[in-house]
Amino acid sequence: DRPGTMENIESHSLELGLTHRLSPSMVTNLSGGTVYPPSINDSYDWIAFAELTKSFQVSSITAGYSRTTSNTSGLTDQLNINETYSLQWNYTLTSSSNISLFGNYIKNRTEPVATVDITSYNAGVSGNWRPYAWMTLGLGYIYFQQQAGGSVGTDIEREQVFVNISITPAEWRL
Secondary structure (H helix, E strand, O other), X not given: OOOOOOOOOOXXXXXXXXXXXXXXXXXXXXXXXXXXXXXXXXXXXXXXXXXXXXXXXOEEEEEEEEEEEEEOOOOOOOEEEEEEEEEEEEEEEEOOEXXXXXXXXXEEEEEOOOOEEEEEEEEEEEEEEEXXXXXXXXXXXXXXXXXXXXXXXXXXXXXXXXXXXXXXXXXXXX
16 A cells, blocks of 8 residues: 555455254255455355265265455455365374375455466375373475466465474363
């Protein structure tokens, strides 16, 4: 913004959702709604979320889709549309350890003009081990790739390895 001016993005949304257990091992979460951004244009847009989880004896698989709107955090004065497709597999190794494989396809674009037009992918593996009731150790790897097609953004490729330790004193748990 130029000194002394302020840009605002106004957006209103209404969303309704439901969770339904299709069977003892299958759960679905669905929601949908509408978005009205009067500061950008006088038309309505839509938002949605769908997730299906299938549980097995020691594992589960979750597939999901979401479409949300947001601001672009100062990049433009337009509305950002984010669409995410996700897939995750969780496997319980022991009562105190698990492993997950996951992947996402994400598309971000601004409306009414595609100033931001970014497609990104990530895939990874992570695991947790709880040696004590108050401590969890985690380890993981994520590969990320981003391709920018609009006038804002850049192509990125990175690999990330992470290690984390979570400590939760017994009296702080809910």
